[in-house]
Amino acid sequence: MPPRKHTEVAVGVLIREVDGALLLSTRPPGKPYAGYWEFPGGKLEAGETVEQALRRELVEEIGVTIGPVEVWKVTEHDYPHALVRLHWCKVTRWSGDFDMREGQQMAWQQLPLTVSPVLPGALPVLQWLAQERGLPTEVAVLPQESAGTD
């Protein structure tokens, strides 16, 4: 079988300045892993850079215009539906009011997260965030329950 092609994804780790809280939202109905918590973002369209894709996705999905974007980490995750390459960007400045335009839930979260389940592809980044905050990496998330994957 030929190797699977990566789907490139831009993901925003929005960090609230006042308390360092992280923005998570649920995946909308109809997408793989609907109802799972994730960081906002989405797939790059043809010809887009990571930064351009992230700016577009965050307006489309959560209604905010982001300031400077720093690509922080790149990870890969092999799902049954896609082999994804995730470009994780830290974002500390944005403008506009949060508006969940795809009917998602949103939550500002400290570590360990209190929402569950979280997309498996987001777990390494939660561990790095925990490490940065001097927390043991195993406290990044609570034990995950399954919410079904379709």
Ligand SMILES: Nc1nc2c([nH]c(=O)n2[C@@H]2O[C@H](COP(=O)(O)OP(=O)(O)OP(=O)(O)O)[C@@H](O)[C@H]2O)c(=O)[nH]1
């Ligand atoms: N946004 C986001 N995607 C993630 C995270 N972790 C992770 O594995 N992914 C994966 O990255 C891919 C993102 O694709 P998506 O379906 O959300 O993208 P999109 O909004 O462009 O979707 P669409 O245009 O197909 O509707 C999915 O396979 C998802 O499982 C995360 O924390 N945030």
